[in-house]
Amino acid sequence: MDYAQLERLEKRVSLKPNDRQAIRQLVTMLEYSNLPKQHLGAYSKAQLEVTGGLKKGWQAALVDTGRQTAAYSGWMKALDTQNIQLAVPIAQIYVGQTITINGEHGNCGQRLNFFEETKVICGLCHECYKVQILPENLEGMFQVYFLLLNLQLPRDNARKSMIELREAVKFPYKAYIYCESIAEAKECLAIFRAAQVEFEITGVHSKISHGCSEYSMEYPEFKYSEGAGDDFETPSDWSGIEEAYFTDIPMPAPERPSNSKPILSLRDVFAFRTWVRFAELIGDKSCEKYGTRLGPELPQPFVKRVQGQARDRHREMVELSAQG
Known part of the structure; x- marks a missing residue:
């Protein structure tokens, strides 16, 4: 330190x-x-x-909405006591092992940049499958986040909870469990759904997805479909393009092997404040349980960005809820 x-x-x-x-x-x-x-x-x-x-067993205790809202009020009070009046937007939180696919570090940012420049999907990304979790509202989002802290997964798989800020990608609240095969994704999906039943969480949808959202938006056949084969044929020149691109670009190892920690951090609390403000801006009424006026404000560029998406995000909430 x-x-x-x-x-x-x-x-x-x-x-x-x-x-x-x-x-x-x-x-x-x-x-x-x-x-x-x-x-x-x-x-x-x-x-x-x-x-x-935090008390012993806080990870399981905070799956309960009532305990979440009480804790959230306390966290915002801690910020107010220290006169912290501005929170930087934190859209996503990782827990579990850092993203590793078949022994290779994910380096997702670099691989996605490569895709955006070339429209070529990295070879490693073909092996990446995820459990995609879609809460219907903010309350479900918090429940899922704390539920993910309690899961016993095959490799302590990387998990991410996030609000969606990419305009072209649907649904406002998401979580993912990163897997390195369809078989592992099916196992993790079963574990998640069993925990969802155990903790009596409703209003949350889950399925298996393949790679980043941007890939299947560009190549629909890359998308995972239950019961279907792999219909995506990788162009023969892609491996050469990837090799040439990354020749002089370092792929650094992560700073730590795991993103899990025995505590909640101030960064986590900033993320929670970001999620609540996001929910308020898109018209998600469940945010009222958490106290929308508590805590520091978010910067205006963030507020304006979300306001620009608010109508679509609210419509997506309604669409997801209608799926039952």
Whole structure:
């Protein structure tokens, strides 16, 4: 832990409380840090207050909506106590092992950039299958997030919970379990659905998907279909294009082997605040349980971006709910 850097960032945001870049660096740095109980700034103190309120078994306890809403109120109070008035948008949270497909690191950002430039799907992405989870509303989103913390999966598979900000991709709330084969995806899907029944969670849909959403939007035959064979024929020149592209582009190893941690971090709390504000902006009434006026505001660029999608996102919520 670089305490000198932590102190510099704390000092910077105390002098410039609207410095979004510094705030993001700070909450990211705090996420996996062991904090001392002295010489701390506002953000470090807020994280200590958040973690100090967690009791043994909190992961299972917080699947319950009533306990979530009470805890959320406490987390927002911790931010208010430290006079934290601006939250940077955090759209997604990972837990479990870092994304690894058949022994190779996912490096999803680099592979997606490659696809956007070339329309070529990386070879590794052909092996990537996911359990896609679609909550109907914010309440379901929180339930799914905490449920994912409790799952016992074959490889402690990477899991992600997120709000959807890509305009071309449907449905506002999502979670994924990353798998390296159809067989593993089916196993993880069964585990998730069994846990969903155990915790009596309704209003959540789940299925298997293949690779990133952008791939099947460009190549519909790449999409996974239950009972169908693999109809996608990989063009013969793709492997050569991929090899040439990545010759001089490093594919770094992840900073840590796992994104799981025994606590909730301030970054997690910022994500929760982001989700609640997102829900409010798209007209999701379930956000009222969490207290939409609690906590710091989100930057105007984020607010305007969501407002521009709000009508479509609300329509997608209604569409998903109608599926029963």
